[in-house]
Amino acid sequence: MVSNVKLQEVNAVLEDYPTAGRDALIPILQQVQKRQGYLSPQAVIRIGEHLNLAPSKVYGVATFYNQFRFSAPGQCHIQVCRGTACHVKGSAGVLETIQRLLKIEPGQTTRDGRFSLEVVACIGACGLAPLICCEENFHAQVSPAKAEKIIKQYQKKVTTDG
Numbered sequence: 001m002v003s004n005v006k007l008q009e010v011n012a013v014l015e016d017y018p019t020a021g022r023d024a025l026i027p028i029l030q031q032v033q034k035r036q037g038y039l040s041p042q043a044v045i046r047i048g049e050h051l052n053l054a055p056s057k058v059y060g061v062a063t064f065y066n067q068f069r070f071s072a073p074g075q076c077h078i079q080v081c082r083g084t085a086c087h088v089k090g091s092a093g094v095l096e097t098i099q100r101l102l103k104i105e106p107g108q109t110t111r112d113g114r115f116s117l118e119v120v121a122c123i124g125a126c127g128l129a130p131l132i133c134c135e136e137n138f139h140a141q142v143s144p145a146k147a148e149k150i151i152k153q154y155q156k157k158v159t160t161d162g
Contacts, residue, residue, distance in 0.1 A: 006043070007042060007046060009035045010032055010036075010042075010043045010046045014050045017050070020050070020051060022051060024051070025051060025061055026061070026065070028050075029068060030067075032047065033068060036072075037069070038072050039062055039070055040070075041070075044062065045058075066120075066121070071107075072109060072113070074109045074113055074114050074116035075113060075158055076115050076116075076134055076135050076154050076157075077134075077135065078154075079118045079120045079134075080094060080098060080120070081129070081131045082120065082121065083120075083121055083122035083129075084126075085126035085127075085130075090144075091142075093143075094130050094142050094143070095119065097144040097147045098117060098132075098147055099117065101151045102117060102151065105117070106119040107119075115158070125138065130142050132150070
């Protein structure tokens with residue numbers, strides 16, 4: 001269940017679009033996700049009401065673009081690049097290592113809410129492949145062994161900072 005505070009955040013975004021039509025859907029979705037970290041079912045419904053669109057239409061547009069998330073990200077959000085350069089340089093092994101350590105699949109968050117995992121098409125630093133991003137910190141030329149060290153480092157950090 002989404003709190004009233006979360007719905008107030010959605011409404012605050014919608015106030016910036018008082019007479020918006022369907023053409024404002026993506027910017028609204030982006031702003032709501034920026035504030036909340038993801039798009040909750042209640043946010044999708046509220047956006048649909050504001051734009052006079054069925055929630056299924058809002059959800060359909062949002063699921064078309066892989067920039068949108070539908071579950072809350074973890075305290076430490078990890079992105080693994082699977083673009084061509086990263087793939088060729090071994091990002092599949094990096095991803096498998098992270099999945100094994102965190103016991104989650106891409107698109108999931110650990111039960112304790114500490115970590116979430118996302119596969120991205122390209123981070124845009126192909127010369128540094130394979131690349132991962134943890135808490136907006138980029139790690140270059142990551143091997144499975146290096147990925148294990150990075151994740152263990154973040155596990156200690158999230159435990160102490162958390």
